[in-house]
Amino acid sequence: MNNQSSRWIDLSFRFGAILLAFLFTVAVLIFSGAPPLEAFGQLALGAFGSVENFANVMVAWVPLLLATAGLLVTFAAGLWNIGMEGQITLGAIFATGVLRMMQDSGLPPLVMILVAIVAGAIGGALWAGLAGALKTFGGVNEIFGGLGLDFVATAITLWLIFGPWKRPGIGSMSGTVPFPREMWMPMLPHLRLSLWALAIGILGTIAVYFLLQGTYFGLRLKAVGRNRRAANLAGIPTSTYMMNAFLICGLFAGVAGAIQVTSVYHRLIPSISSNYGWLGLLVAMLINFQPVWAAPVSLFFAALNIGSIQLPIVLKLDSSLSGVLQGALVLAFLMMEGARQKFSKGQGEARS
Amino acid sequence: MTTAAILTGLAGVMAAAAPIVFATIGETLTERAGVINLSVNGTIVLSAMTSFAVAVTTDSIWLGFLAGMLTGALVALVLAFTSLTLKQSQVAVGYVLALMTLNLAYFLGNPFVGVQGPRVPSLPIPGLSGIPIIGPLFFNQNALVYISFVLIFAAWFWVFRTRPGLMLRGIGERPAAAFVRGANVPLMRYTYTMIGGALVGLAGPTFSLSVKAGWKGTISGLDGFGWIALALVIFGGWNPIRGAVGAYLFGLLQWLGVVLQPSLPNVPSQVLQVAPFPLMILTLLLVNIGNADWVDRTLAGLPPDARRVAAGVLRSMRVSPPAALGTTFEKD
Numbered sequence: 001m002n003n004q005s006s007r008w009i010d011l012s013f014r015f016g017a018i019l020l021a022f023l024f025t026v027a028v029l030i031f032s033g034a035p036p037l038e039a040f041g042q043l044a045l046g047a048f049g050s051v052e053n054f055a056n057v058m059v060a061w062v063p064l065l066l067a068t069a070g071l072l073v074t075f076a077a078g079l080w081n082i083g084m085e086g087q088i089t090l091g092a093i094f095a096t097g098v099l100r101m102m103q104d105s106g107l108p109p110l111v112m113i114l115v116a117i118v119a120g121a122i123g124g125a126l127w128a129g130l131a132g133a134l135k136t137f138g139g140v141n142e143i144f145g146g147l148g149l150d151f152v153a154t155a156i157t158l159w160l161i162f163g164p165w166k167r168p169g170i171g172s173m174s175g176t177v178p179f180p181r182e183m184w185m186p187m188l189p190h191l192r193l194s195l196w197a198l199a200i201g202i203l204g205t206i207a208v209y210f211l212l213q214g215t216y217f218g219l220r221l222k223a224v225g226r227n228r229r230a231a232n233l234a235g236i237p238t239s240t241y242m243m244n245a246f247l248i249c250g251l252f253a254g255v256a257g258a259i260q261v262t263s264v265y266h267r268l269i270p271s272i273s274s275n276y277g278w279l280g281l282l283v284a285m286l287i288n289f290q291p292v293w294a295a296p297v298s299l300f301f302a303a304l305n306i307g308s309i310q311l312p313i314v315l316k317l318d319s320s321l322s323g324v325l326q327g328a329l330v331l332a333f334l335m336m337e338g339a340r341q342k343f344s345k346g347q348g349e350a351r352s
Numbered sequence: 353m354t355t356a357a358i359l360t361g362l363a364g365v366m367a368a369a370a371p372i373v374f375a376t377i378g379e380t381l382t383e384r385a386g387v388i389n390l391s392v393n394g395t396i397v398l399s400a401m402t403s404f405a406v407a408v409t410t411d412s413i414w415l416g417f418l419a420g421m422l423t424g425a426l427v428a429l430v431l432a433f434t435s436l437t438l439k440q441s442q443v444a445v446g447y448v449l450a451l452m453t454l455n456l457a458y459f460l461g462n463p464f465v466g467v468q469g470p471r472v473p474s475l476p477i478p479g480l481s482g483i484p485i486i487g488p489l490f491f492n493q494n495a496l497v498y499i500s501f502v503l504i505f506a507a508w509f510w511v512f513r514t515r516p517g518l519m520l521r522g523i524g525e526r527p528a529a530a531f532v533r534g535a536n537v538p539l540m541r542y543t544y545t546m547i548g549g550a551l552v553g554l555a556g557p558t559f560s561l562s563v564k565a566g567w568k569g570t571i572s573g574l575d576g577f578g579w580i581a582l583a584l585v586i587f588g589g590w591n592p593i594r595g596a597v598g599a600y601l602f603g604l605l606q607w608l609g610v611v612l613q614p615s616l617p618n619v620p621s622q623v624l625q626v627a628p629f630p631l632m633i634l635t636l637l638l639v640n641i642g643n644a645d646w647v648d649r650t651l652a653g654l655p656p657d658a659r660r661v662a663a664g665v666l667r668s669m670r671v672s673p674p675a676a677l678g679t680t681f682e683k684d
Contacts, residue, residue: 028456028459028460031460032459032460032462032463080443080447082447134633134637137644137646138637138640138641138644139637139640139641139642139643139644140633140636140637140640141586141636141640143390143443144579144582144583144586144632144633144636145633145636147579147583147629148583148629148630148632148633148636149633151576151626151629152626152629152630154626155623155625155626155629158623159619159623278451281447282448282451285444285447285448316462317459317462318458318459318461318462318569320454320455320456320458320459320570321455321459322455323451323452323454323455323458323459324452324455324456324459326451326455327448327449327451327452327455327456328452330448331430331434331445331448331449331452334434334438334440334444334445334448335434335438335440337438337440338434338437338438338439338440339438341438341439342438342439
């Protein structure tokens with residue numbers, strides 16, 4: 001009975017957080033002189049208004065899901081892998097690099113795409129491993145090591161696009177020369193969505209779920225995350241576990257980057273990581289690091305991103321509205337979580 | 353390059369570093385109190401937007417600055433409330449606020465994109481600005497740059513040479529001990545978080561009304577400086593003067609990137625502009641590596657003389673954060 005009532009209290013605080021976030025966003029809309037209902041309507045229409053739009057939501061969902069899944073591993077180890085953006089970018093760079101090398105090799109496209117994804121995974125893991133080594137062996141906080149590497153990854157992308165990989169003639173912000181159609185990941189007819197990419201995203205999330213919930217490695221990783229010193233005293237090699245968490249997260253980031261190249265843009269562009277790394281951190285926090293919720297919540301965030309694209313055209317509003325709502329949701333969630341903890345503590349004291 | 357051109361360039365570095373100095377010192381004060389405000393990057397952009405919007409609407413630069421500082425203090429208040437009162441992770445709250453304020457700035461600032469706005473006038477100090485070399489570098493600037501000079505030393509004096517400063521360091525190092533001695537730890541943490549936030553908020557208008565005057569939405573080029581400021585706090589070892597030196601070094605590197613561009617035609621400008629970031633990682637590595645276990649073990653294996661030298665070098669660079677940074681304080 002008691003268990004049941006505390007469950008209801010939990011749920012009402014969660015619901016309160018969602019309400020709070022929407023109220024805040026409505027206030028922001030009213031303040032900027034925009035009609036709130038119309039704005040939310042456009043968001044929904046932009047995401048679910050047509051088959052094409054919804055397919056685009058799924059296209060955005062895959063890399064966000066992979067980023068979130070990877071981040072759940074580093075979060076389990078108590079690490080803030082803010083270098084996710086750079087790791088996705090490196091994955092994209094490695095994938096583009098091997099595709100360029102294989103372009104005229106006559107290999108079957110299937111082989112090329114698979115090699116590109118593996119190369120992307122290696123690229124992402126390399127960049128994450130660098131942030132991890134700085135943290136574990138150099139004492140550099142992963143937030144700053146990761147951020148610095150994010151900026152370096154962007155610089156490498158720009159250098160490649162305007163330097164060695166530039167389009168014939170002059171390099172431009174539109175990226176490298178697109179790959180020929182037969183090198184693309186197979187798409188659904190008339191849509192940008194690839195079932196392959198979708199399968200990779202879903203399988204990746206399931207893999208992380210089992211890694212964290214059902215393996216000895218996951219258990220010990222969480223022990224490291226909860227109390228590093230105690231884990232160390234218990235004989236767990238914490239440095240190795242932290243490095244492994246970074247490398248696994250980097251693999252996921254790298255695959256996300258490779259998918260951006262092979263199935264979305266078909267070339268390297270300056271903003272290839274599309275903020276999925278930043279957003280993945282928000283999703284992971286909002287789901288309170290519970291892998292089961294990764295898929296639905298990242299789908300919702302992807303829908304907001306895609307839904308906001310037409311806001312500037314239809315309502316002359318900036319598309320960052322989706323970011324405002326996403327941030328407000330996580331902030332309200334944290335606040336309500338704090339309020340709930342205070343509430344249940346107060347109740348506990350009243351009872352004793 | 354002529355001497356005059358170099359002097360103008362360096363004077364520009366002093367001015368361009370002013371906002372980073374404000375943000376670095378603001379965050380240093382906050383972190384000295386044991387609170388980490390990770391929202392700096394977004395706070396700077398949001399306060400740049402609000403101050404520009406207010407300055408344009410009211411036609412008053414000073415109201416603009418006030419709005420910027422209020423914005424910074426308000427974001428800091430949200431952080432303080434959620435992390436100190438509601439006891440949520442400071443890093444988590446700060447990160448969310450960093451993204452949210454950035455998006456709010458772009459969303460609410462949309463109507464002001466490309467609008468003509470006021471600019472802080474230059475204010476040469478009579479007499480002093482005529483001194484060769486020193487004059488153009490330090491005394492032919494605008495009021496903000498002078499304020500930034502004064503702030504560096506005032507903050508240092510406050511932290512290391514006054515009683516309240518001693519108390520401030522106390523609540524960041526050992527809050528329980530400071531509490532026993534009569535410090536109101538939560539109130540002081542709130543206060544320093546908001547003062548620090550207001551200083552970070554001062555960085556915004558220093559950009560949008562002076563250094564990078566105007567508001568251009570996502571291409572305003574302000575995204576990124578806040579992360580640099582956060583790293584400079586560590587680089588400076590939570591000392592305002594060392595942090596400011598870092599800000600000037602960063603400004604110098606960015607300027608060198610622009611100056612060296614013509615002589616390196618094969619390197620795209622974007623690459624030179626990020627040169628400070630890998631250097632930032634390298635310096636963080638140098639100031640932190642002395643804290644790593646394996647370094648101690650390696651040092652122990654060296655011959656005594658080499659060990660003394662190596663340990664001395666590492667110790668001179670090494671910094672360690674306020675012991676209670678990022679932790680919550682419970683009275684009981």
